[in-house]
Amino acid sequence: MYTTESKNEHLEDKNVQSSIIPQTLKGSNTSEHDKGEATDLSKTKETKPQFEKKSSCPPQGSLNKYITNGVVLLMIWCMCWSFSGPEVLPGGNLFGLLIIFFSAIIGGKLLELIRIPSVPQLPPLLGMLLAGFTIRNVPYLSERIRVSNTWSLTLRNTALTIILIQAGLGLDSQALKHLKGVCLRLAMGPCLMEACATAVISHFLLNFPWQWGFLLGFVIGAVSPAVVIPSMLLLQENGYGIEKGIPTLLIAASSLDDILAITGFNTCFSIVFSSGSILNNVLASCRDILVGILIGAVLGIFVRYFPSEDQTRLPLKRAFLVVSMGVSAVLGSHQIGLHGAGELCILVLTFVAGMNWSKEKIRVQIIIKAVWDIFQPLLFGLVGSEVSVAALKSNVIGICVATISLALLVRISFTFTLMCFAGFNLKEKMFIALSWIPKATVQAVLGPLALETARISAPHLEPYSKDVMTVAFLAILFTAPNGALIIGILGPKVLTCHDPSKIKVELTNLEVH
Secondary structure, eight states: OHHHHHHHHHHHHHHHHHHHHHHHHHHHHHHHHHHHHHHHHHHHHHHHHHHHHTTSSSOOHHHHHHHHHHHHHHHHHHHHHHHHGGGGSTTSHHHHHHHHHHHHHHHHHHHHHOOOTTSOOOOHHHHHHHHHHHHHHSHHHHHHOOOOHHHHHHHHHHHHHHHHHHHHHHOOHHHHHHHTHHHHHHHHHHHHHHHHHHHHHHHHHSOOOHHHHHHHHHHHSSOOHHHHHHHHHHHHHTTBTTTTTHHHHHHHHHHHHHHHHHHHHHHHHHHHTOOSOHHHHHHHHHHHHHHHHHHHHHHHHHHHHSSOTTSSSHHHHHHHHHHHHHHHHHHHHHHHTOTTHHHHHHHHHHHHHHHTTTTHHHHHHHHHHHHHHHHHHHHHHHHHHTOOTTTOOHHHHHHHHHHHHHHHHHHHHHHHHHGGGTTOOHHHHHHHHHHTOOOOHHHHHHHHHHHHHHHHHOGGGHHHHHHHHHHHHHHHHHHHHHHHHHHHHHHHHHSOBOOGGGSOOOOTTOOOO
8 A cells, every 4th residue: 555655755746846847947937928919919909009090089190190290380470479478369479470381381381382294393382472472462461560670680681691601611721722713704694794784774774873773783783593503403303504514513503693792792782881981881892801701710610629529429510500600690790880790701701711611510510501491481481571563553663674685685695695605505605694593582681771871870771772672672572483484394304314323413411402
């Protein structure tokens, strides 16, 4: 009995052990299997609710995003109302800025939706301009949507700062060396010739004094990189004209053209609104130029090395320094009477600093481009809101359009003549001459400056400044869409197409402004 019982106990222990081992192994295998099944189930559970939430409440996806953004904007408005009170109510400055800003964005988006087969897309800035123009000329809206002259002037000067920063960063020293004299001739010759032609035409058609004629000439003499650069980059990507570097030439020259126009405008501006002699005003302008170049060079050298390359978020810090220095230079120079120094300071600062940033400059340009995306709707919306249909006379509109058209003919003819000595064929010369038509950004900034200054310090000069504003508005309205259409339609027809991968193309990283 003992032996049998001990044997039975031994067998029972053995059976228990054998039963435990498979269960243990099975448990380990089962756990892995269960984990896999749990993962699959979790994935199924995760995907299933997502699938169900698309049609469930609360909403998901794009609708949820729009509602969230709307509530965020509403709360920003409530916070502004808490701090400023009447400023965010109808008739206040903040309320007017918000309405103009979002109306301009909507106007630009609506224009982007208008697509005609085989016709290039119109620039969104035209929709922004028309949005501001509509707000000003609809009776109910114009009474409740207002922005003070001081706010408007400050915002436009800030927009000018962003434009100049983009122009300075867009100047590539290597590309300028490669293009040599052709780029300088194309940037300086047509602008100066159109300014002189506008001065003569406006003197006889608009009865402008000579100094006002040259001021108007430099306002409408600048070409718009906001229209030219995207069109040229599109042609460049498709291989049109890249063998002779036509897109590169026009991209580089557009920034220099703006610099010359702004410098000339500041000189004429100081002459018009100063009581001294012309010689003293010219000497004061030269003084402003020298001061701007000197301060810009010093600040540019500083920004080249501060912050150092071992710091984090380097592009963001550089962009902040450039923007803050630029805004301070432009607004501060106007406060102390050095009207032309701030603009040149920015150009020299960004050009000198960008030479040492190499590839990092592209990241800074991306940040500056994001800042420009905010100020562009404000700029064109505010410019459009300055033009009143009631103040326009039919004969004035006709004379202004005639002035713009005749000056453009002079510009086109002179540009064609200059390109005769640059190695281009007949079709290429025609394309370059016609590509130099679009006007938008600089006109939107410089056009209202004379009007704001006349309202503050010289009311007797307000009629001339209103005509300058009208001409600038009409120049944007007529030349920006027509120039974009001419470039988009004529380029593929007259320029030779080559494979972009086989030809080295430079200057593709320039930002639009």
